[in-house]
Amino acid sequence: MNTAGGRADPVEEYAATLAGALYGPARDKARLVEEVRDGLAETVTAYADEGMPRDEAARQAVLEFGSPAEIAPSCQRELAVAQARHTARAVGLAAPFLIACWYLLWSANPGQDWLLPRAAQQLAVHLAGVAGAAALLAAAMTAATGTLARRIPTPHRLPLAVAWAGTTASVAMAVAALALTVAALLATNWPLIALAGSLAAVSHAVVAASARACRQCARSTA
Structure with a gap:
């Protein structure tokens, strides 16, 4: 103009x-x-x-x-909190998929006592732990950047904490997608496991992108 x-x-x-x-x-x-x-x-x-x-x-x-340089830091802090909320929601949505992956890997049975089912079941235990932690963190992050933020200041390092929580969840989704893909080749109920693997891969992409944006926002406020 x-x-x-x-x-x-x-x-x-x-x-x-x-x-x-x-x-x-x-x-x-x-x-x-x-x-x-x-x-x-x-x-x-x-x-x-x-x-x-x-x-x-x-x-x-x-x-x-x-000047824009003078007001940008306060605007960037607000955007960092907004991105943290987006990432927390993505992590919260990923948690049910991790739980589903846990169940499918735990019950995977190709009909033979191979090493893969035992390893998959051990992996499922770790995924269950990540799923539980992700769900709790997502709830705490959403509260800290939402209703609680109206009463107490949002912690300065919260966006970075959310970013790394999202990164952890995205890595877990990537591992789950790979494990489910391999398990689908051996399991009798392979269509369901293959579908879960595809959903895990999509969830990984969504959470990873949101966590990466959150890290960038957090660095911009440092």
């Missing part, structure tokens, strides 16, 4: 610069940038109504608001 004189609108330049400095969920980021743009636009209008030329009003509004 340009001003009447052909120069770029300071408000739009400000919003674009701020957007380029932020990382986080696209919808939350767009909302924050739009709020800043609206606030600047209202200030520009107020100055213009007082008789100040619009170009000068825009520059004065930007000057009073503070």
Whole structure:
């Protein structure tokens, strides 16, 4: 957007610069940038109504608001918490799949006393532990960034903790997907196990991407 004189609108330049400095969920980021743009636009209008030329009003509004570098840290902290909530939800959704994988691996029986079923059952025990921990962590993370955040400040390192919890859950999903794929080749109920393996692979991709975004947001607030 340009001003009447052909120069770029300071408000739009400000919003674009701020957007380029932020990382986080696209919808939350767009909302924050739009709020800043609206606030600047209202200030520009107020100055213009007082008789100040619009170009000068825009520059004065930007000057009073503070540079994008000055307000970006507070915006980034908000986006980091928002991304932590997204990741916590992804981990919470992954937990039931881990439990299902635990059951299928525990009951896998290709009809022979091979090493794989015994190893799969041992792996299932570990997956059950990860599933339980993931479910508890997801609930605690969601509470810490939701209802509890209205009463107490969100811990500064919480987004990083959520990111690594999500990474752990995604690794568990990848291991489960591989184990289920191998087990499906030997088990009599291979269609069900193969389906669970596919769901585990999809869950791994979703949780891993969310955890990676959460780590990036956490690093940006450091």
